[in-house]
Amino acid sequence: MRSDQDIKQDVERELRYDPDIDATDIGVAVKDGVVTLAGFVHSYGDKWEAEREAKKVIGVRAVANDIEVRLPAVDVRADPEIARDVAREIKLFLPLAADDIKATVRSGWVTLEGQVEWNFQGQRAEQAVRRVRGVKGVSNLVTVKPKVEPGEVRRQIEEALKRNAEVDARNITVEANGGEVILKGRVRSWAERTEAERAAWRAPGVRRVDNQIIVDALVAA
Numbered sequence: 001m002r003s004d005q006d007i008k009q010d011v012e013r014e015l016r017y018d019p020d021i022d023a024t025d026i027g028v029a030v031k032d033g034v035v036t037l038a039g040f041v042h043s044y045g046d047k048w049e050a051e052r053e054a055k056k057v058i059g060v061r062a063v064a065n066d067i068e069v070r071l072p073a074v075d076v077r078a079d080p081e082i083a084r085d086v087a088r089e090i091k092l093f094l095p096l097a098a099d100d101i102k103a104t105v106r107s108g109w110v111t112l113e114g115q116v117e118w119n120f121q122g123q124r125a126e127q128a129v130r131r132v133r134g135v136k137g138v139s140n141l142v143t144v145k146p147k148v149e150p151g152e153v154r155r156q157i158e159e160a161l162k163r164n165a166e167v168d169a170r171n172i173t174v175e176a177n178g179g180e181v182i183l184k185g186r187v188r189s190w191a192e193r194t195e196a197e198r199a200a201w202r203a204p205g206v207r208r209v210d211n212q213i214i215v216d217a218l219v220a221a
Contacts, residue, residue, distance in 0.1 A: 002059035002217055004030040011035055011060070014053040021049050026067060028054075033061035033215070040068040043075070044138065045131040060190040061215050069136045071108070077134035079105040086110055086129045093128035097121045101142055103129065108136035115145045119201040144179065144207045156203040157181065166195045172213060174200070179207035186216045 008030040015023035026039040035054050041047050051065045083105045091098040101114040101122075110129050116122055122142030129138060154176035161169035172185035181200050187193050197211045 002033075004032070007033065007035065007057060007059045010057045011054045014057055015050060018049060018053050021046050021053065023050065026050055033059055034064065035060050035062070036064045036066060038066045040070045042070060042072055043131065044069050044135045047137075048130055055190045055194055058189040058191075059215070059217055063190075071134065071136065075133050077108075079107070082108065082110070082132060082134045085132045086135075089128040089132060090125050093124050094121055097125075101125050108134055109139065110135055110137070111139045111141060113141045115143050117145060118204060119144050119206055123201075144205070153179065153181065153203055153205055157200045157206075160199040160202060161196060164195060164199055167192055167199065172196055179205050180210070181206055181208065182210045182212060184212045186214045188215070188217055190215050 008028050011028050011030070012023075015021055015026055015028070022041065026037060026041065029036045029038070035057075037050055037054060041050065047065065047067045047069055050067060051063050054060060054063045083103065086103045086105065090101055090103065094101070097116050100116055101112055104111045104113075110132075112122070112125055112129070122140055122144065125142060126138050126140045129135060154174050157174050157176065158169070161167050161172055161174070168187065171187060172183060175182040175184070181203075183196055183200060187196065193211065193213045193215055196213060197209055200206060200209045
């Protein structure tokens with residue numbers, strides 16, 4: 001098992017290595033493999049990116065993102081202006097599903113709601129608005145309405161895990177009840193755990209993924 005100090009150093013290196021993040025004012029603390037990010041950044045995109053980088057590090061079990069978004073004065077905008085840009089970006093990213101997703105903005109915080117056929121559509125909507133100027137945060141409440149036979153969900157996820165070069169499917173089991181999926185097993189890194197969950201979410205009709213996979217750096221390759 002990796003020490004908290006080693007994990008802390010690697011998270012700090014990852015943050016400095018990413019050219020898209022200004023990590024100058026980000027602090028990192030680690031206890032029992034749980035990483036806490038604190039401090040502030042100048043955009044919500046930076047906050048999200050910092051969390052993503054931290055989760056890549058081997059030995060990280062979870063991440064608490066307490067980073068505050070402090071927008072520069074030039075990026076502070078009225079909610080109606082932000083809402084117009086959010087709607088435009090969603091339309092550009094998801095031309096076929098844009099009408100099924102509604103966005104509201106309050107004090108720079110965007111809330112996405114609606115119902116879509118595929119989970120990736122809700123994720124892509126969030127991706128579309130993440131870097132809209134003036135956005136301080138995003139609550140993604142978009143839900144998935146399944147349109148496939150329940151028995152197909154598990155089969156498609158298992159096949160997707162086997163095809164994925166970043167995941168060792170031998171150490172992962174899949175349980176499915178309609179659109180509810182449970183992942184179990186052990187992997188060597190948080191990144192592999194996240195990739196397995198992402199593969200599960202890609203299956204049509206998945207409404208919820210309970211990721212119980214344990215991160216264990218000692219798992220045999």
